[in-house]
Amino acid sequence: MGKTLFDKIWDSHVITDLGNRFVLLHIDRLLLHDMSGGKALKEAIEKGYPPAQPRLTYGTPDHTMSTKPGRTEKTHPPGEPLILSMRETTSAYGIKLFDLGQDGQGIVHVMGPEQGLTLPGTTLVCGDSHTSTHGGMGSLAFGIxxxxxxxxxxxxxxxxRKPKRLRASFEGKLMPGVTAKDMILHLIGELGTAAGTGYSVEYAGSAVRALPIEARLTLCNLTIEMGARTGMVAPDDTTYEYLNGRDYAPKGAMWDRAVAHWRTLPSDPDAEFDREHTVDMKNVAPQITWGTSPEHVIAVDRAIPDPSTGPEEKRGAWEAALKYQGLEPGKPIEGTKVDWVFIGSCTNSRISDLRAAATIVKGRHKADHVTAWVVPGSVRIKQEAEAEGLDRVFLDAGFEWREPGCSMCLASNGERVPPGKRSVSTSNRNFVGRQGPGARTHLASPAMAAAAAIKGAIADVRKI
Amino acid sequence: MDKFTKVTGVATPLMRQNVDTDLIIRIERLVDNVTRDGLGPYCFEQIRFKPDGSEDPDCIFNQKPYRDAPIILSRENFGCGSSREGAVWALKGMGIRAVIAPYFGDIFNNNCFQNGLLPVALPIHEIEQLADEMKASPGNARVTIDLENCQVVSPTGRTIPFQIDARRQHAMLNGLDDIAQTMARKDEIAAWQTQDKTARPWVWL
Incomplete structure (x- = not known):
């Protein structure tokens, strides 16, 4: 019997079998960020364990740094001790830190692929649940x-412990206005937020094969929102084209050797999965969440669900979500007034995301009552966008153009949506209080978020 | 790691699905200079307190006899979402020793076993019955979780078996440290790395 992509990578990283389905697994890449990086290094050192492989370890500050233009580590004071501790511990052991203001700094899940640190066939971990993002490169990556x-x-x-395997296949072509974000939100809507618990996920099918790398990263990013720690796309020519020439990617003869190895990784035709699910792309429209779990999602042209007609076991959760979100069941979600728009996060802050948003924004202006932010995912993306004039497009439309970081995705740097205010956000979680206490979040693609900023309300990007 | 053998006490029915780790502990509490042991007062703060900071009497955690309960009963997917281990530290800081739910978020589940907090998976109908038995006799009802024998004893004396990985059970009962155990395999790790440097040299920067 053939092997899956996941099994090939997992099995080749087993150092020893510990019994009861537990193994000791080698980790090829460890990525650190400011929330936990400095603290964890300090704890290890204090326990008498200096970093085992400093050259396989890379860090960058993203979670607690202000994204205000001209920011320093002092702009959001609670973050300062965290970055100072990270600088001290990484420099003591020669761990590369992509620091504030330096080339390479950015959201940790943007930095890895951008620098060529994330490679197909590698195991990669980070103290963040959205580490699944790196699976878009064909890496076995998970949060810890x-x-x-x-x-x-x-x-x-x-x-x-080895998880089970789930393959989610997207077949067909993307309909107008549909992005990778809509694909994964649609899938979570179909399967629910816990379908992947105990599983690793492989995304496959003709629609996935056609996706550029940045879209594959978005797809894998939300894997944890259906409960699975790791989601992957098999590496192919698209992956190699993206990776070739990046700073930390192999070069010359070593590159050829690596690619030859990577070509052996995709799942064999007769590989077996514990669960299979297929999505017909004809059924995938631009998505928007209405509630307080990523599974609370509908196509933008649909009505807000009515708990009384929903599944019995979900009624309580739906009622509580509608109450928190201040929404009425049965009404169209389109046209719901929006106060804030956030374009950014490890889900949707890459150059293609900014271009998609800018296409909607160009020549228009945000609605007066909306506060709209664009937070690029990395220093490089910010520079690339500025070279293309995207910053001007956003600034002319009344948006704020900010420094790279996690920002309003989780509000750990003090950047919050105010209580009771409604936000359309390109991030990954619409949990109660995620963007700030009392904040009401609707997840959507960058183009949908841009459309909401222009209209001042939840809008169907296909009508703009 | 703290050992876990047995706990007997009040079990709080927090009967909702998808209790996420953002709800258990807000991220800024982990940025602010709060120590691991000091997170208890902030555990579930979004439902325990009103916006003005006063206790919400409608929240079950603020009601007798649940105020000091060591066990939580919940529905599916407890601990989903963010990987923040602060969620486990906050629960422990609030006095929680074990959570009973049909299943848990994968990362949260792993984090529990690193800290001596026991996640117990039981079928939802058993949990609903435990919740009913707790409510039927407030003040007197107690639940026992016995890790050595892998069983839960309900307030009315029913015995409900649960399953746990033998490796994890052993580590919890003895308070074993994962790192020390792995360090004992230092030579095996080094041997694996030596062969991998030949097989996949491009990985080694």
């Missing part, structure tokens, strides 16, 4: 907690 982080720093390994 603080204790596991210390374990990786100390040993370059993890004790892990």
């Amino acid at each position: 907690g603080s204790s596991e982080l210390v374990h990786v720093i100390a040993t370059q390994t993890m004790v892990q």
Whole structure:
């Protein structure tokens, strides 16, 4: 029987079998960010475990740094001790830090692929649940907690239990206005927020094969929102074209050797999955979430769901979500007044995302009552966008153009949507209070978010 | 890691699905200079407190006899979302020793086992019955979780078995440290790395 992409990478990283389906797994890349990076390094060192492989470890500040234009580490004071501790510990052990203001700084899940640190066939971990993003490169990548982080720093390994395998195939062509964000939100809507618990996910099918790398990163980013820690797309020529020439990618003869290896990774035709699910792209329209879980999602031209007609076991959660969101069941979601728009996050802050948003914004102006932010994912993306004049497009339309970081996705740097205000956000979570206490979040693609800023209300991007 | 053998006490029915780690602990509490042991007062703050900072009497955590309960009963997918281990530290800071739910977020589940907080998976009908038994006898009802024998004893004395990985059970009962165990395999790790440097030299920067 053939092997899946996941099994090939997993099996080749097993150092030893620990029994009961647990293994000791080698970790090829450890990425650190300011929330936990400095603290974890300090804890490991204090316990007597200096970093095992500093050259496989890379860091960048993103979570707690202000994104205000002209920011320094002092702009959001609570973040300052975190970055100072990160600088101290990384420099003591020769760990590369892409620091504030430097080339390479950015959201950690943007930085890895951009620098060519994320490679097909590698295992990669980071103390952040959206580490699944890197799976878009064909890497087995997953988020871990603080204790596991210390374990990786100390040993370059993890004790892990092998998950089951789920293949989600998207077949057909993307309809107008539809992006990778809509594909994954649609899938979470179909399967629910817990369908992937205990699974690894492989995204496949003709629509996935046709996606450029940045879109594949978006697709894999939301894997954790259906419960799975890791989601992957098999590497192919699109992957190699993206990767070739990047700073940390192999070069010359080594590149050819690596590509030859990577070509052996895709799932064999007779590989078996524990669960298969197929999405017909004809059924995927631009999506918007209405509630407080990513599974609370509908096509933008649909009505807000009525709990009384929903599944019995979800009624309580739907009622609570509608109450929190201040929405009335049965009404069209299109036209719902919006106060804030956030374009950014490890989901949707890459150059293609900014271009898609700018296409909608160009020559228009945001609605007066809307505050709209664009937060590029990295220093490089910001520079590339500015070279194309995208910053002018956004600024002329009344948007703010900010410095790279996580910002309003999780509000850990003090940048919040105010209580009771409604936001359309290109990020990944619409949980209660995620963007600030009392904030009401609707997740959508960059183009949909841009459309909401222009209209001042939830809008169907296909009508703009 | 703290050992876990057995706990007996009040179980709080927080009967909602998808209790995410953002709800358990707000991210800014992990940025602010709060120590691991100091997170208890902020656990579930969005439902325990009103916007003005006063306790919400409607929240079950603020009601007798649940105020000091060591066990939480919940519905599917408890601990989903963010990987923040602060969620486990906050629960422990609030005095929680174990959570009973049909299943848990994968990363949260792993984080629990790193900190001696026991996640117990039971079928939803068993949890609903435990919640009913708790409510039927407020003040007197107690739930026991016995890790050695892998069983939950309900307030009315029913015995409900649960399953747990033998490796994790052993580590929890003995409070074992993962890193020390892995360090004992230092030579195996080094041998694997040596062969990998030949097989996949491009990975090694």
